[in-house]
Amino acid sequence: MPLYPSKRKEKQEEEMELNITSLMDTFTIILVFLIQQYGTSAVNVADGYRPPIAETRLAADRIVALQVREAGPDIVLYRIGNRPEKAERRNPQLGYQQLRSDLETEKQLVDASIAEEELKGAINIIGDRALSFRTLTDVMRSTAMAGFFKLKLVATP
């Protein structure tokens, strides 16, 4: 005698499918939320920039970043945020004036968007590990003169 699924069993299967659909929706929402929260690094390093290696465990903040590398003696390439890379030759008396000017412009935009008091005037400096100390301090000086006094040197573990 053939066996047919009872109506009760069919009903149970329908309910199961409905539950899974809700679960899928929930998962999708949670995943989107998680991707937004944790799906990107605090710092985006462009190709060609190699941050130094450090043992410190102070996590980098999500703030505006200045990436710097040397293209030759007294010539730096730099990127502010996601803007296109620029080059500048060091002025023996004034340092990096174009960099300073660009940072001053950026500072106005940053000040309007940052709410946390602690992060106002803060900037991530992502210097290439082969940068010379003089270039680093010159860049730091230009950065400070543009109004970014909280200098955070970014490194990789």
Place this chain on the structure above:
Amino acid sequence: MAAPMHIFMNLICILIPALIYQQVQDYYRHDVELPAGGGSAAGVSAPTQQPFNLKLTIGIDGSFMIVNAKALSPADGLVSQGPGLLLAPLAGGTPDYVHLRVLLSKEKKLRLGGQPAATFPDADQITVSAPQDMEYQRIISALDYLRFEAPPPGSDLADAKEMFTVISLSPGSIGG
């Protein structure tokens, strides 16, 4: 129809977190300032003592020169030279970072002489200088050993206590 959907969703739920985990790169930071920034007065209400003005110069040969140390002497494995105390590199010119951290930790603790740290304007401050052509990586490596004390045995660096929290970078050479 339902079975392939379950498999697909399972894969998605496993793969997406795995992809997120792989793509997120951790970055760390060292907070620094320029000497002209004014030092570590933040949080200090009324310093009554003279500043320590502790300076560390990183030598191109792997040595370190500590200037204005109050609690260190040649008995700590240092050589008195010029304006300060010289910590020689290890064999092969490798900087002796571990010994440096031990020395600076001792200096920071003992130099207070029983006075509260808040009475000094620069109790947490150190000025680091180096030759102008020194590689940035060397600077960062030295900062690792200034910022934190050695972690307790068996624990991670994340458990280490902070040592010098205000670090000024100054281009220059060995000197007071």
